[in-house]
Amino acid sequence: MLNCKEKFKVLNNFSFIFVLSATLSWNLSSQEATQKTSAAKTEYSELRQQALERHRAIIFNDDGDDVRAYPQDKLPFSIDKFFELRIAKLKDSHVNTISYSTGTFGLFMHSTKVGESMSQPHSTSKYINATSEFIKLKTDPLKEVVKFAHANGFEIWWSLRINDTHDFVHRPDKPWPYWLKLKEKHPEYLMGECGQQLPFGRWSAVNFEYPEIRELLVKYVSEVCENYDVDGVELDFFRHLYLFKKVVLGGQAGDLERAMLSETIQKIHDMTERVSIKKGRAVLLAVRVPDSIPYCKEIGIDLEHWMQKKIVDIIIAGGYFNLNAWDYMVNACRKYNVKIYAGLEEPRIRSYHSKEKEHELLLRRTLLGYRARAAEAWAGGVGGIYIFNEADLNKLRIKRYLCEIDSPEILSTKNKLHFVSYLKASPGNYLKGGVQYRNLPLLTPVTPITLSPQSTLSLPIYLGKINNDKMFGVMFFYSRNIVPSDLTVKINGEIIDFMTRDGDLTSYSVPAKLLKTGHNQVDLISNTSFTLLDLALLLVNDPKESDVELLLKACGKL
Known part of the structure; x- marks a missing residue:
């Protein structure tokens, strides 16, 4: 029979053995978890590198108007007729990647539980919103475009317009047909009051100072990456360049605002990494931004930080305006080994304040003009060409240049018309003093x-x-x-x-x-x-x- 002292000694020994065993078990579990995490990181890095090395000379952004503005004369609707409008014509081009937009912040043509559906009927004498036609067939535009792309050898991205403000014309007595219920319910999330004129932005843009808005952005992107077989996501900041209210009112973004947005991009990157490992292939993250690191910084985009931390895979530089020669952004991206693409947006050489227009022979939005722009970008060292707002693939000039601009060698043998300036929009429209x-x-x-x-x-x-x-x-x-x-x-x-x-x-x-x-x-x-x-x-x-x-x-x- 053990006395109390001996019993206490035995219990202590058992306790020591139990604690030692538990510690060893925890250490082994921790080591295994660390090893698994390390292996997953290695796997993701390999998948990402394979995806980045894919041949991608031309990225074609499709704005989704082949759904929102489906022609009345193509009714009754069918998926094949939808493809024939635009997407199917890309098979005859040298386009490698389709970046397909299904809506704007919070309002989508694809199936969503996080955002709102753009399925409400809307029609004009020539067009209808065909989103509901897809729903009748138990499908949606993004699902069908993804299937088409993969079946025909295209890389397919989902494009999200971060803060599209075509809805700034909304008024209670004349509502915008695609007015977001979120904006109606939470007007405090917006840059201003209904109809308010702001010095450097539009009242209907959402304000990313609100954590709810930033979290919604992460959820929107996560939902698509998890539910659709996309190869990448494009975050289009150029539609439109309104991120923080203090900038819209005439100030500059500070460290706090940049940290808010950087944290959001980090979350999106981390999500794409998890989804990539789960699916066994990379989901790349691209951003379309102005071609100036300090300009980006003042509107709230800490682009250099994003590149340094490797939380974006591809940068598409340029939109409404260009601020630098192409080699500027090429050198900035090479420093961090980030892929850089030249964003070629359609020229808009017109003004409400001037009667002047382009000479009838010196036109930028032509085959000669696009050849020239692409040739200049390739000479600057970009990794490829991104085309935006050139959606009418029935036009011969577009058909032709989409078969030429993927090669600087081919372009060197073609006729071209080069200009000093191709775009006239002012960077001062989005940032006070932006013209500097x-x-x-x-x-x-x-x-x-x-x-x-x-x-x-x-x-x-x-x-x-x-x-x-x-x-x-x-x-x-x-x-x-x-x-x-x-x-x-x-x-x-x-x-x-x-x-x-x-x-x-x-x-x-x-x-x-x-x-x-x-x-x-x-x-x-x-x-x-x-x-x-x-x-x-x-x-x-x-x-x-x-x-x-x-x-x-x-x-x-x-």
Whole structure:
């Protein structure tokens, strides 16, 4: 029989053995968990790298209007008719990736339990919202596009417009057809009151200062990644660049706002990592943002932090405006080994405050113009081209350039029309003082430049890979009061010869030997004052192509 002292000793021994056993077991479990986590991280890194190395020369953004604006004359509705409108035509192009948008913040055409359905009937004399037609067939647009994409060898992303504000025209007596119930229920989440004019934004945008809004963003993206077989997600910050109320009111985002958004992007990245491991293939995260790190920073996007922490996989630079030559963002992204794509948005050279418009022969939204922009971007070192708002694939020019802009070598053999400026939107529309970050000149018919007497104007013009074998160049000046005899024109320091004047177009001959890939400088030395509305450089490799016929006639080459 053990006495009390002996019993206590035995109990202590048992306790020691139990604690030791539990500790060893916990340590082993902890080690196993750590090993599993490490293995999962390694697996994700490998999956991610494989996905990033995929050939992806052209990304085509489809805004979803093939659903929201389904033509009345294509009724009765069918999935095949839907594909024939737009998506199926991409099979005849060199597009590798489709980035498909199914709505805006909180309002979606795909099946959702987190957001709101865009299934409410809406029609015009020409179009209907076909979301409900998909529902009748027990499917949705995203599900069908994903199936189509994978069946035809495309990579497929889901594109989310972070803060689209086409709904700013909403009024209680004239409601926007797709007005979000969330906005009706929580007007405090918005940048302003209904109809309020704000200095640097629109009242209907959601304010990411609210944790509820940031959490909803994570939930929206998570729902798609978990329920649809997408290869990636594009967060489109350019639609629209309103993130924080203090910026919309004229201030700048601070560390607090940037931390809020960075934490949200981190959560989305972590979610894509978990989903990637679960599915056995990577779900990439792309962001479309302005092409300036300090500009992004002041509106609340800490892009350098995102790259440094590797929480974004692909950056699409550029939208309504471009602030830098392409090599700026290329170098910034290379520093952190992040893929960079050139965002080419459709030019909008028009203004409510000016009657001026592009000269009928110097048009940017053309085959020649898109060839030039893509060639410039490739020469700047981008990893590929992203096309936005060029959805009418029945247009011949779009069909043609989507088969050419994936290769700088092919582009070097094509006719191109290069401009000093392709876009005219102001970065000051979204950020007070935002124009200070523009490091490119702005020259369009609605933003002309006037030269004083006895003055020199120097302008950069960027070119793609130069093919000197057969090519020749013609520089066109669009001006109503230019005096050629009082003007000296140089390209890269060499004087070029006057050719002719045809109406408001004045042309100069540009020998190919004077041109170089990348940056070229044009100097205009004038003895008299004149207003320059536009400047374009035509590079001709095939003078028989119909697209250059009128331009060659204007300069006397035909």
